[in-house]
Amino acid sequence: MKTIPLSGSRLFLITCLLAFGVVMVLLPGPWQQPVHSRTDNLPVAQASPTPYPCQSVASCPNAPVTNITSPQVPCDVCIPSSFPSAANAIAFFDDYSWRSFIALVWPALQNQRGVPDTNQTVDGKGPRVFETYKGLWELFHFDGSAPSGWNDYDPPTMNACGATTAFGDLVLASFSKFSDLGQAGFGKLVGPLVAQNQTYVSYLTAYNQIEFDQITSNSWYLRAKLPSTITFNPQSVDIKSAWMDMTNAKNPERYYTRMAAVMDPVSGKCSPKLMGLVGLHIVQKTPTRPQWIWSTFEQVDNVPPAQSGAPGTFAFNDGTSTPMPPKNPYSVNPLPTPMPPPVNVTRTKPISTLVVQGLPSTVQTNANYQQALKKAGSVWQYYQLVMTQWPVPGNSPANPGTPGFSFPGTGATTSFANTTMETFDQSSIATGGCMSCHTVTKTGTDFLWSLADHAFPPKIPSLLMQDPAFRELKTLIEKSQPMEKPSAKPVSKQRPGRRR
Numbered sequence: 450m451k452t453i454p455l456s457g458s459r460l461f462l463i464t465c466l467l468a469f470g471v472v473m474v475l476l477p478g479p480w481q482q483p484v485h486s487r488t489d490n491l492p493v494a495q496a497s498p499t500p501y502p503c504q505s506v507a508s509c510p511n512a513p514v515t516n517i518t519s520p521q522v523p524c525d526v527c528i529p530s531s532f533p534s535a536a537n538a539i540a541f542f543d544d545y546s547w548r549s550f551i552a553l554v555w556p557a558l559q560n561q562r563g564v565p566d567t568n569q570t571v572d573g574k575g576p577r578v579f580e581t582y583k584g585l586w587e588l589f590h591f592d593g594s595a596p597s598g599w600n601d602y603d604p605p606t607m608n609a610c611g612a613t614t615a616f617g618d619l620v621l622a623s624f625s626k627f628s629d630l631g632q633a634g635f636g637k638l639v640g641p642l643v644a645q646n647q648t649y650v651s652y653l654t655a656y657n658q659i660e661f662d663q664i665t666s667n668s669w670y671l672r673a674k675l676p677s678t679i680t681f682n683p684q685s686v687d688i689k690s691a692w693m694d695m696t697n698a699k700n701p702e703r704y705y706t707r708m709a710a711v712m713d714p715v716s717g718k719c720s721p722k723l724m725g726l727v728g729l730h731i732v733q734k735t736p737t738r739p740q741w742i743w744s745t746f747e748q749v750d751n752v753p754p755a756q757s758g759a760p761g762t763f764a765f766n767d768g769t770s771t772p773m774p775p776k777n778p779y780s781v782n783p784l785p786t787p788m789p790p791p792v793n794v795t796r797t798k799p800i801s802t803l804v805v806q807g808l809p810s811t812v813q814t815n816a817n818y819q820q821a822l823k824k825a826g827s828v829w830q831y832y833q834l835v836m837t838q839w840p841v842p843g844n845s846p847a848n849p850g851t852p853g854f855s856f857p858g859t860g861a862t863t864s865f866a867n868t869t870m871e872t873f874d875q876s877s878i879a880t881g882g883c884m885s886c887h888t889v890t891k892t893g894t895d896f897l898w899s900l901a902d903h904a905f906p907p908k909i910p911s912l913l914m915q916d917p918a919f920r921e922l923k924t925l926i927e928k929s930q931p932m933e934k935p936s937a938k939p940v941s942k943q944r945p946g947r948r949r
C-alpha cells in the first residue's frame with residue numbers, strides 16, 4: 450500500500466467531490482418530504498439492516514408483478530403457496546433478482562450507507578445503494594486493523610489508490626475478478642479482461658451492513674479468528690461489480706456511468722475516470738435459501754446477440770465471427786505491457802427462455818422490466834438478468850451447492866455465467882457455475898470466497914496452495930471438460946427434484 454502524491458487531477462476530483470458534498474448538504478433533506486408507501490405485498494428486507502429479521506412472508510401474487518418502484522431488497526423469493534411444489538419457480542426467482550437489482554441500483558440516501566433514498570426513483574441521482582456498501586478494501590485492511598464503522602470511510606492509507614474517500618466514492622484497483630488471487634499462483638487462470646476500447650475492466654466486491662457487522666463483530670477479517678465453520682445471518686448481501694473505462698466507449702448513453710478513482714495496472718497510479726457498469730453479481734442469504742440466491746446482471750451491449758433496437762456494437766466483441774479463446778490468453782501477474790488487444794467474448798449458452806406454467810421466462814422477465822424502465826426513461830433499461838441460481842430443495846442447510854442441488858442443474862444448457870466475470874468459465878456448470886465454485890468454501894466461510902481469500906494475514910502463494918479449498922478452486926478453474934459428473938453425494942434424503 451502506498452500513498453500517491455496529490456496530482457492535479459486528484460486535486461480536481463477532490464475539489465469536485467467537496468463541491469458536490471456542499472451542494473448535497475444545502476439541498477432539502479429527504480426527511481422533509483413524505484415517504485412513499487409500498488403498494489405491493491412482497492416481503493421486504495430493509496436496505497439498512499433494521500428492522501431485522503425481515504417481515505413475515507405475505508401472500509405472494511400468482512404471477513410475478515413487474516415492479517420498478519420498490520427501493521427495498523426483497524427478503525426472500527416470493528412463491529405463492531398455490532404454485533405446484535414440483536414445478537420450476539424460475540419466474541419467481543427471476544422477479545426476485547430484478548427487484549434486488551432495482552433496490553441495489555437505487556440512489557442512496559445521502560450519508561447513509563446502504564440506505565435507499567425513498568424520495569427518488571430508481572433513475573434518480575447520486576451514488577447507488579450497492580456503491581455505498583463496504584468495499585473489500587475497507588473490510589480487509591492491509592495491516593489487519595479493524596475496519597471503521599459501517600457509515601465511515603477509512604483513511605487513504607487503507608486503499609490501493611491512497612485516495613481520500615467519502616460517501617459514495619468508488620475506488621477501483623482490481624483487474625481480475627479474483628483480485629489478489631492473481632498473485633497467488635493462479636497465473637493465467639485469473640487473467641484480466643480487455644474491452645474493445647482497449648481498457649482493462651475493473652472489479653469491486655462489497656458487503657451490506659448485516660454481513661459486514663457479523664464479520665467485524667466476530668473479527669473474522671483476522672484469519673486467527675475464523676472458526677472452522679461459519680453461518681451468515683439471513684439478509685446478508687454481497688455484490689461484485691464490473692466496470693469499464695468509458696474512454697472512447699460506444700454509445701455511452703446506454704451505460705450507468707460515474708466517476709471513480711481508478712488504478713492504472715501498469716503504473717500503479719490512480720486517476721479519476723468515468724466508468725460504466727458492465728456487470729453486477731448479487732448474492733443474498735435468505736430464510737428459505739441457506740445456500741444463498743445467486744443473481745447476475747450485465748449491460749445489454751456486452752456481447753452478441755444485439756437486442757432489438759440496439760446499435761449492434763459490443764463492449765467485449767468486435768462483431769466478427771472470431772471465436773472466443775478457450776482460455777484467457779492474458780495473466781494478471783504480470784499484466785502484459787503495453788496493454789494487449791482485446792479478444793472476442795461470447796455468451797456460449799443463451800439466457801433461458803424456459804416457460805413454466807405460462808409464467809415469464811428469464812428473457813421475458815427481462816423484457817418486462819426493461820419496458821417499465823424504458824417508460825420511466827431510465828438507463829437501467831439497458832441491463833439484463835443473465836441468470837438466477839438457487840438451491841433446490843430450498844431449506845436444507847447441509848446440502849452442497851453442486852449442480853445436482855441447484856437450478857439450472859446438472860448439464861445446464863442455459864447461461865450460468867457473467868461474460869465480464871466468468872468470461873472463460875462458461876463451458877460447464879460443474880466448474881463455472883456460481884454455486885458449484887463457491888460451495889468449495891461452504892463449510893469454512895459459508896460460500897464467501899473473499900473471506901477465505903482476504904482474511905488477515907492473506908496467505909502467501911505457497912501456503913494458499915496448501916489449503917485444500919484453494920487447490921480445489923484451482924482445479925475447478927483448470928478443468929474444461931464439457932461433460933460433468935455429480936461430485937457430491939446427496940446430504941439430504943430428499944431428492945433434489947423440486948425446483949423451488
Ligand code: HEC
Nearest residue numbers: 627628654687688689730745881882883886897898899902
Ligand atoms: C470458478 C470459481 C467461481 C465461479 C464460477 C464464480 N465465482 Fe464468485 N468468486 C470466486 C472467488 C474465488 C471469489 C473471491 C475473489 C477474491 O477474493 O477477490 C468470488 C467472489 C464473489 C463475490 C464477492 C463475495 C465473495 O463471495 O467473496 C460474489 C458476490 C460472487 N463471487 C458472485 C458470483 C456469482 C453470482 C457467480 C455466478 C454467476 C460466481 N460468483 C461465479 C469464484 C467463483
